Amino acid sequence: MSSPDEAEAPEPGIARRPVEVATAAILIGLAGLVLWDSYGRGAGWDGGPQNGFFPARVGWLFLAAALFILFQSFRSENQVFVTWRQLAQVVRVLGPLVLFVALIAPLGLYVAAAIFIVVFMGVIATARWWSILLTAVLVPLACFWIFELQFRVPLPKGPLEAALGY
């Protein structure tokens, strides 16, 4: 109906200003943490600079920069930080990635990688099932050959590798 209007109106999403403010607030918090820790251990002079001396000075600079960014963020133009559609895409990648990293400890990297590929490509859903399975088997095998056999770099292994005698 009104496609030209839709093209001009920005896509809905998370606004930039709240993200900018939140980031600045986190940075201010970090600066506070650094200053608290440094002065707690001693940031003065005791026959030489104490070990908190340098971080404390950097911490003050950091605090000043973060406060200035916070001040700027209120004056800046409010654009869209990320549209909902883009955010959905990012989550579709980030979700399987978190699962992958979580599975490395119990299952070993190779099995986790296979599961990651299946989940990732399944979620994105543009590939045929047999090409997904083939990738999921071949990529970990190739990694195993390169790292474990060629370069002798041990990667985390789980019950499957143990059962196979590695």
Add this chain to the structure above:
Amino acid sequence: MDDLSSLFTGFQIALSWHNVGFMAIGVVLGIIVGVLPGLGGPNGVAILLPLTFGMDPTSAIILLSSIYWGALFGGAITSILFNIPGEAWSVATTFDGYPMAVQGKAAEALTAAFTASFIGALSGVVLITFVAPLVASFALRFGPAEFFAVFLLTFCSFIGMGRDNRAKILASLCLGFLLAAVGLDSISGDLRMTFGSTELMRGFDFLIVVIGLFGVSEILLTVEEGLVFKGKQAKIDLKVVLRTWAGLPRYWATLVRSSIVGMWMGVTPGGAIAASFMGYGLAKRFSKHGKNFGKGEIEGVLAPETAAHAAGTSALLPMLALGIPGSATAAVLLGGLLVWGLQPGPMLFVEQKDFVWGLIASMYLGNIAGLIIVLATVPLFAAIMRIPFSFVAPVILIVCAIGAYTISNSIFDIWLMLVFGVVGYVFKKLDYPLAPLVLALVLGDRAEDAFRQALIGSGGALDVFWANGLVTTLVLLSMMLLFWGPVGDLIAALNRRGRAEKPAAAE
């Protein structure tokens, strides 16, 4: 000439069979890394660094620096064929490169870009060959105060010359320093900012941070725009290459100008991006075809590529001579030196002659090998971009995870990589520059040591930083660079206000 004979020895080292092999492998890997989204110079080198721990340092740095050359070449392929800049300094290449590809002149554009890169890189290497030894022998007289002044110069020029929001550059730098301070303090032996966590005792390894900030975050940014790339076809045959080369001498002025701009900006850190835009801007102003820029003018490809690569190569000069990297990738290479047990800095030229000159010789050879390989294999690498991203992305992420794990065999590091990936995503979207963070993280401990040793030497009096002519000059230069940008901004702002007020007053 003593240096020339050293260089000759260097060529003998670099030309051994296995080193030439590493060079070829490095260039091919580098091009792949440069073409794939989510892998760029810094994190491509970072991921492969653990694999070189067991190698002889000279071969290892030849392999890694060849990856760097390959990545520089590869960035141009995606800029021209896909309108996607592989690295920030390839952005200016897309202005005229992509229009040329649209007009069916992709092969000319690519040949021009590669040749320009080669010329730029070569001028950078020549600069390193002749100037780096001088700088290093000069720097042998430096004490802690002078070294701190050089670090200060590096960081100030980042803030003063940067194109980003200055408060954000400063915040990014400080964050890098603070991350570097976490863990064991090298002077007092105390633990700092670990908050009782045993995992944090080791501190933040900058390789993990680099893989997260540059690798994972880049994937997240790439998927935002969907998962399909649309590109132009290109096939380069010898006739096109020769024809393009025959046309190049006409543009000698552009090439020379861009090389000089690049070399100058490269030695000052953070310069490659600025250099590519400056090279483009200057060429546009002085060229006879300035009006056609942006519509597919070959000069618009030559100018930024030459400048960017002259800068990217010159960035290795301060890394070799002073131990201060001029770019994020140079910072990762510097981290490699530490891992291989080499102490970066001016002493390298005295104690590790073979290593230094082998590396410099490999820069000449690596760029020649790179030019030949990239010209011969463009269709192959363009084909990589046609593999669906849903296949490529998980593989890149798995490789990133493996790279993060192998640095110190810790699964905690993979989680850290993930966290820094998200941080990098948010930072990039909010225009926080990432290179200062990495640089400060790498240099943080050494800058702090220099600062503290200088103060211990002077008994805490700050006047050690203007005690002699040398250190005073360096500090003054730092201050000039620091205020160069802000003062320029202020003058521009006042001018604008002045112009805005004039019409108002006339009414």
